[in-house]
Amino acid sequence: MHKNILLLILYLLLSACSSLPIAYITNQGSDTVSVVDIKNKKVTHEITVGKGPVGIAISLKQSYGFITNANDGSVDVLDLHKNNLIKKIKVGGTPVGITKSTYEDYIYVSDWVNNEIFIIETKSLTVFKKITVGKSPSGMICDNKGKYLFISNRDENTIEIYNQFDLSLIKKIKVGNHPYGIFFRKDLLFVVNVLDNSISIVDTNTFNLETIKVGDHPYGVVSDVKNQFIFVTNTQDDDISVVDLKKKKEIKKIKVGGNPEGIDIDEINNLLITSNWRSDSISIIDLVKQEYLYEIKTGKQSRSFGQFIKID
């Protein structure tokens, strides 16, 4: 009896400490962001945003979500504690990709049509600067040391590396055909090449480049914390490729929902989540077993291009 009570207390303590992953899913077809409680498998809020939302970045410091609305040229700022829209920033053009600077002082937004990057200051929530980059800038990510901003330029098949401090161009590198989603971890930059059905891996110390075949029309990529495996959404195969970075090849495919686009990783709970454009849903995958777990319905035409998981 006594032992049972102790176990119960222990259980309650553990549950209080446990971390709850929340996914913020941009829905192009319903002009909303679905707030999804992954453990309880349900959408808790549906926030109306601008037209054709695509990209997402989350600033943890302020608990803000930044959404690019490709069809009305705006960036929406969401308060992720209250789950409401607090500001609409008109940038013009066609904003698609979005990411935060390493220390969250800035949000970078790629304008697909005008070949520019807007830089939004997170303190004032205003556009503080813009720079011209390569053709059709798409995916963006920063390193963890505050040095680099990486950009994929879809229509010129390059990635560019910018200095985060003064926004000067450090290096431009040719990759495959139509680079889109990108991810960075431990000196390795991963880039999907949509029309080559491959990923490019760039060593950011030596700028050496390797290419590995994946599935049909890849869009998003993440790697695990040790850079053992990378996971790529194949939009036209309805699955993700698991690539072993030692063997340098795809070792497994995991079936997910229809037209998976965005992908993000939750290393605390050992989960991968994909947002599925055709099936209006997200798929949850066990990161350790590399197995499909379950699907949760979201708004219409879910995209979530960027990092969309927040741990509460």
Place this chain on the structure above:
Amino acid sequence: MKKIITGIFLIFISFSVFAHGPSPQKVEKSITISASPDKVWAIVKDFGGFQKWEPLIIDIKVEKKGEDTLRTLTLKSGGKVIERLKGIDDEAMKLKYEIVEGAVPVADYNSFIVVTKGSNPNESNVTWVGRFYRVYKLNPPIPAGQDDESALKAVNEIYDAGLPALKKLAESK
């Protein structure tokens, strides 16, 4: 005159190669057919037999180009479309193809047709899905015929004409 036409044609080609706005469009249509999945799949997987059940095309020519299987469709409304076979999956009963170039006002069009079991052995469901972009990729004003509506209308017409004709063909055989 001929030069101008070639010029216009080249502009169109370059659009279909590079063009897409960032918001893809979707058309998804299904039909239930009173015929076995095997029978329906045999019709659907015949990449060169598309004109047998798509009333909007009047001619089809299939050719091999290296590893690629291509079909050139002549549309009833005029113009040609070149499509590439991306895969035939007999287990999943799924055919994948894409538009390489042509007279349908879409860009980066990818599609699949899948046959699934119906409620009894003599019934099948067919789902046809297309994901594509409008032709014009820049900001407004969008030229007439190159917007999302034109792209959606064209694909909807093809699917709406094809699926009932596929049903008729499979049920009559």
